[in-house]
């Protein structure tokens with residue numbers, strides 16, 4: 001049951017290798033033994049779900065293009081590691097520069113029954129994304145009762161509407177609501193309790209969290225997984241204050257802080 005000391009590799013082990021590439025996922029999954037691979041998903045013009053944080057390919061692909069206006073074939077021509085090599089020469093590898101954008105199906109083929117934390121990144125601009133995502137998850141047997149009961153496949157979003165849709169499409173699927181700064185403090189317990197009827201966890205910005213807020217979320221029934229916890233001092237503070245896990249670019253450091261290594 002993945003509900004304590006949970007290490008979610010944010011875009012893979014993205015402090016060490018280009019985000020959302022096999023290089024960063026391999027590192028987090030096979031070498032650092034993070035509990036989850038975190039995946040941001042977007043959809044191409046021809047309806048393929050791919051893994052990328054941004055809605056454009058400019059930052060990680062070093063070229064112009066908006067994903068929803070590009071076909072998969074066009075996306076596949078892009079390399080997504082050169083920017084990392086340029087920005088972090090001390091961590092650069094030729095292998096990184098060769099990385100291409102994985103589709104969600106390719107990720108599932110490579111990592112099989114691993115644990116996945118999947119973010120519907122911009123659901124408002126991709127009509128039908130939740131349906132497509134559910135279909136792919138079903139194709140790969142990632143929504144079995146056992147996997148859902150043990151939180152092996154989780155959907156996360158800043159969009160409550162997207163989570164509501166996922167819950168309608170697949171009852172029992174574990175859901176996490178991502179929260180911008182200030183959001184949880186502005187919401188009443190009654191409103192949060194309604195959300196907790198189908199959402200098992202919240203993902204606040206780590207800068208927003210203190211012990212009182214963590215305890216309030218626990219009283220309502222949520223698990224608390226902040227993003228994106230990269231500094232060891234912050235990790236130690238928030239672990240002491242009671243978080244249940246976190247998104248991190250450094251799965252190795254967070255495992256150490258949780259005394260797992």
Ligand code: G3P
Nearest residue numbers: 010040119156178227247
């Ligand atoms: O999904 C948790 C965290 O990744 C949210 O922020 O912008 O890195 O997707 P972002």
Ligand code: CA
Nearest residue numbers: 038039040119
């Ligand atoms: Ca994310």
